[in-house]
Amino acid sequence: MTKDVLVSISGLQMAVNDIDRSEDAPIEVISPGVYYFKDGKHYIFFEEVAEGIPGVTKTQIRLHGKEMLEVMKKGVSNMHLVFEKNKHNRFS
Numbered sequence: 011m012t013k014d015v016l017v018s019i020s021g022l023q024m025a026v027n028d029i030d031r032s033e034d035a036p037i038e039v040i041s042p043g044v045y046y047f048k049d050g051k052h053y054i055f056f057e058e059v060a061e062g063i064p065g066v067t068k069t070q071i072r073l074h075g076k077e078m079l080e081v082m083k084k085g086v087s088n089m090h091l092v093f094e095k096n097k098h099n100r101f102s
Contacts, residue, residue, distance in 0.1 A: 017043040017056045050075070060086065 020038040043056030052073040057066045067085035074080070081091040092099055 012044055012046045015043050015045045015054065017041050017054060058083075058087075 018038070018040045020036065023035050023037050039058055041056045041058060043054055045052070045054050047053070054071040056069050058069055059066055063086055065086040067083050067087045070080075070082045072080040072082070077095045079093045081089070081093075083089045
């Protein structure tokens, strides 16, 4: 089963150093996407376009039950984040 969805993600982009918190800025992404459920996992796919930067970043969010969430980005920006319940993961 596939559904068209509207993805809304908001957060706070924080300054690299703790000295100047005036650089902290709220960010929000709103984009049409696709949701589906397969093999016990929830998937959300959508594309992001950054202002002033040519190209597209394709984003996939994968939810493994209530224990793990993965966010993968490919394109202009690349990353793979894994969030697991009761675990600390370090990203560079």
